[in-house]
Amino acid sequence: MAPRLSRSPQLPRCPPSIQPAEPPKMAGLSRRRAPAAAVAIVMVAVASLLVSLVTAFVPASSLGSGSGAALRSKGWSAARDVSSVALLAESKSAGGDSSTSAVARERFIKVLAEKGGDWRDPAVTAELSTLEEANPTVDAALSGTYLDANWLQVTRPDYNYGGNKGSTEYTLGALSFNMFEPNDMKVEVEQTTQLVAPNEDGTREWDISLLITCVDERYPPFKANITTFGKIQPGKDKDGKNRRLEVWFTEGKLKPASGTDDAMRKQWLDTFRTAQKEKKRTVGTMLKNGMLRLMMGLRLPDSVADDGTVSFKMNRPPHGYTDILYIDDKLRVTRGNRGSIVAVTREGP
8 A cells, every 4th residue: 555645845745764855055946946856757657657547458447326237237257259259250130131230240240250359450450441431320429228238359358558469468467557466477368348337427337357367387377357347428539429438447356266266266365465465665656656546546455355356446547538430239349549449249138
């Protein structure tokens, strides 16, 4: 947890052990200017983290009410991404819909299946251009119940995370805004599911769940869920069209996957409690975390529950966005603010 900060001329409440050094007395130079360099360094670090938080997936990460609860009761069950694409590609519309949008949709799904869900493949991007032009839903961000479903991601979980471009393997930190320790643990994303459901205040739940497997030889082969709880509201894209969704995340949870046995759960608790205890706390990270607490109301993970759950919260989170390229009653395709393409299909009504 970030330390409690004490008052300082320039920095918001630093502890005595890290107060800025007393500046030398110089003619015409106020002592109050001495912490300026430290403030600049801290602000650069905070700005860097803010950018990563705003532009993250979405990952990659709030519990809803009303009809959201009914959708949530169906759980996060889903098949593996690629097999789901193949199954959907084989099942044409029962009524033999031959509309332009239906033809473009089925063609896109078929090619995506043939390419293993790889949205970067040139053949897939070519079909995506045709699909976007055939989008049947005007003002897609205002499409109401078209948005609401338990969605299954059918594109590969390949996001534009720096050196991970083209890969489905990440560090735990990259998938969690560096909130969970050990943040250098290598994991692979096996499936991604998403719940979208309306709230009474006009926003919608935007809860994303990743099923991950530890592929790091330093640790047991844990299976786990990272769920990031977020919200969306309609917005306009750069062309003034109602197809943008503003997205912000308020809470994240990491916990062992369903079916984890007692022996593996004990190893989980030992691993994550040790990592939490041994987390390095430098002057820089303490200052940065203190600033994030003030600016975002960030509550960092400080313990591991007996069931293995680790969580964080943000009371004043930054906003990102995603643009809807295509949406109907079967398929939704979006482009995030990092440029990642995500295609999802409905799991339920």
